[in-house]
Every structure is written in C-alpha cells, then in structure tokens.
Amino acid sequence: MPFQIARVSSLRTLLLQVATVLLALGVFAADAFTAPDQVFSGFYVLVVVMSARFCRGRDLWIVSGVCVALTLLAQVLSNHLAHDAGQTAIGAFNTVDGILVIGVATFFIQRGQLAQAALQRAQADLARVTRVTVMGELTASIAHEVNQPIAAVVTNAGACLRWLDNDTPNLDEARAAATRIVRDGTRAADIISRIRRIFTKGEQARQPVDLNQLIRETVDVLGNEAARHAVTLRTDLAGDIPAVMADRVQLQQVMVNLIVNGFDAMKDATKTRELALRTQLSADGEVVVSVSDTGVGLPAQPSDQLFDAFFTTKPEGTGMGLSISRSIIESHRGRLWAAANSPRGATFLFALPAGGQAEA
Numbered sequence: 395m396p397f398q399i400a401r402v403s404s405l406r407t408l409l410l411q412v413a414t415v416l417l418a419l420g421v422f423a424a425d426a427f428t429a430p431d432q433v434f435s436g437f438y439v440l441v442v443v444m445s446a447r448f449c450r451g452r453d454l455w456i457v458s459g460v461c462v463a464l465t466l467l468a469q470v471l472s473n474h475l476a477h478d479a480g481q482t483a484i485g486a487f488n489t490v491d492g493i494l495v496i497g498v499a500t501f502f503i504q505r506g507q508l509a510q511a512a513l514q515r516a517q518a519d520l521a522r523v524t525r526v527t528v529m530g531e532l533t534a535s536i537a538h539e540v541n542q543p544i545a546a547v548v549t550n551a552g553a554c555l556r557w558l559d560n561d562t563p564n565l566d567e568a569r570a571a572a573t574r575i576v577r578d579g580t581r582a583a584d585i586i587s588r589i590r591r592i593f594t595k596g597e598q599a600r601q602p603v604d605l606n607q608l609i610r611e612t613v614d615v616l617g618n619e620a621a622r623h624a625v626t627l628r629t630d631l632a633g634d635i636p637a638v639m640a641d642r643v644q645l646q647q648v649m650v651n652l653i654v655n656g657f658d659a660m661k662d663a664t665k666t667r668e669l670a671l672r673t674q675l676s677a678d679g680e681v682v683v684s685v686s687d688t689g690v691g692l693p694a695q696p697s698d699q700l701f702d703a704f705f706t707t708k709p710e711g712t713g714m715g716l717s718i719s720r721s722i723i724e725s726h727r728g729r730l731w732a733a734a735n736s737p738r739g740a741t742f743l744f745a746l747p748a749g750g751q752a753e754a
Contacts, residue, residue, distance in 0.1 A: 407448050414444040418464065425468035429485070432472075435465040435492025439499045446503050448621075454507070458500040462493050514622075543582040550574040600726075602637035602749075603645060605681055609671050612649045620669070623657045628670040635673050636748045638681055644722045648730075651715040652685040652742045659689025659740065680728075680745040688739040692732060719744075 418441045425434045438461035445457040469489045473482055554571035557564040613627055620627050653669065660667040670686040716730075723730040728746040735741055 410444060410447055414441055417441055417444065418461065422464045422468050425465065426471040428472060432485075435461075435468070435489060436495055438465065438492070438496050442496065442500050442503060446507065450507060451504070454500060454504055458496055461496050465489055465492055465496070511622075540582055540586070543578040546578040547575050547582070550578065600639050600641050603640045603642050604635075604637055605645070605673055605683060605746075606631040606635055608642065608646055609649065609673065609683070612646055612653065613671070616650065616653055619654070619657065623661065623667065625657055625660060625667045625669055628668060630670065630672040632672075632674045634675055635681055636675070638726070638746045638748060640726050640746065641722075645726075648719045648722050648744065649683075649685075651719045655715065655742070656685055656687035656689065659687050659691075662690070675748065676745065679748050681748050682743060682745045684741050684743040686735060686739060686741040688735070691738055692734050692740045 418438070421434050421437045421441065428434075441461055442454070442458055446454060449457055466489065469485060472485060550571045554568045554575070557568040557571065609629065609631060613629065617627075653671075656669045660669070666688060668688050670684075672684045672686075674682050676682050720730045723744045723746070726746055728744055730742070730744040733741050733743070
C-alpha cells in the first residue's frame, strides 16, 4: 500500500477537529447576525469540550481564548442590529456571562485532564511495582528450584574427586557420582527450559497472522500513548506481505514493547518526534518488520547486548522487555536485531519465515 502518515490523530480525530471548527463558526455566525440580546456564546462550551479530545494544557486555553474573542467580535457586529439601548445592555450582560461560562468550563475540563494524567501515571507506577513484585517472586521461585540440582551437582562432583584422589581410585564410585552429576545437571536445564516456556507461552496454538493488520491494530491501541508523548506515527506497509504462522498475542506484545521503547527513546528529543513502522518481504522469503525512531540512538555497548536480560538504559527499566521479545521471535524461528539511524535514532527489526510452520 502507498506510504501513509497516521498522525496520532487518526481519521476520527481529524473529523472531530473539522467538526469543532465548523461548530465554532456556526456559533459565531448565529451570535453575530442576530439581535445583541440573543446570545449564543454558551454553545462555545461544546467547542471547548470537543477540543479537549485533542488539546491539552496551554492549547486548550488557546481554544478558549479564541472562543472568547469570537464572542466579543460577534457582540460588536450584532450591536448594529440593536433596536434600542436596552437590547445592547442585555447583550453586553449576556456576553460577559458567556465569557465567564467559557472560562469556568475550560478550567474544570483542564483539571479533569490533569486528574486523568495523574491517574495514568499512578496506573503506570502500579504496573511497574507489580512487575517488580512478580519478578521478585519469580526470582525466589527460580532460585529455590535451581538451587537443589546445583547443590547436588557440587556435592557429587566433590565425591567424584575424592574417589579419584584415593591411592587406589574407585572408578565405579566415581562413575556413579559422574552419572548423578549428569542427571542433576539435566534436571537444572529442564527447570530453565520450563521457565522459558512460561515466558514465551510456547504451548499456545499458532495461526496465520497478517502482520500489516496487526501493526494497524497496535497503532490504534497506542494512539493515546503516542499523543501523550507528542509522537507522529508513520506506517509504510508493503502490500505483498504473506501471512506468518504465529501466536498473535505474543507478536502484538513484541510490537508494543518496540513501539513503547521508541516513545521512551524520544522523550527528551527537542526536534521532530517520529516513529516509522515498515513491513517488507526479503529476498530470502522472510517478512521483515522495522520500528524506527528519532530518539537518542543506541548506547555505546554492542547492539546485541541490548537483548540481554536485565540490561537497560532507562532508570526505571527492568531490562526484560527486549529479552522477552527476542525469546518470542526466536521461538517463531525468527531473528530480532537493532541498528543505528543517521543522523539520530535507532531501528529495531525482526524477521519471520513467511507462511512457514513455526516451532511448537
């Protein structure tokens, strides 16, 4: 499909903006071309309410100021239609009343926006605390499970050395101890594999997934988050992309991780904040998805280290997102890697076999 810009405001937001402008002009026309004692400025509250869907903070007050200016201009124009001084006085009183209503409505709407933003931050903090708590519980569980076979390995290794250090080495006992080492080492490996399957949900059934559609849905889901970070989302989705056999929920989680990481990377950017999502079919028959940002770029460490567990460049990061994302992609027989952009930013890419059978 052709390259299209999907600003945080989707088509619905654009239509809402147009409707808001038309409503403001309609109220102005009704207010300006009627007698001054017939004031319609109270309807500007609807304009402010509609603007609150795509304006925040100072921008909302600018909209409110425009409404006040239109109210005053309409009052000046409608005074020419006055039949007596009484109408003009009533119109002036109603105009002041309308301006007060606009100001009070804007104030309370902005307070509501601030409360909503505070609630979102509290929810994010709660989610972060929950993740840390779950990680602590999981770590304790892993330590408990893995500690037993590792302790057994150490004990049997010591016994094996003692049998071999005798003046007459007891090879049968040493062999038996080595056998127990292999058994306990295998048990520890099985525990780690089971934990990895928990993270990647390898038991889930996989079905054909349209990655273009998955990206569109993810962009819609993260539209509000993009708006909060003042990020422009761009999509360049190739039209000849075949489906891939995958767990849809897992791939969407990978997309969410990569996009949110892009938002965080551009948090302190002073220039244009853009996040580009692209799909293409490689010469090897793989579907390649890329997520490019204009943020701070990759750290000085080797790019492969980004995918190590607990490695993070964010003060509040856990270092698990990219690690889990790579595990998910690799469980689908794919690859996940990163590259630096010029002059700034980074691109994260993953490739999946097109139409093939992924590992169960």
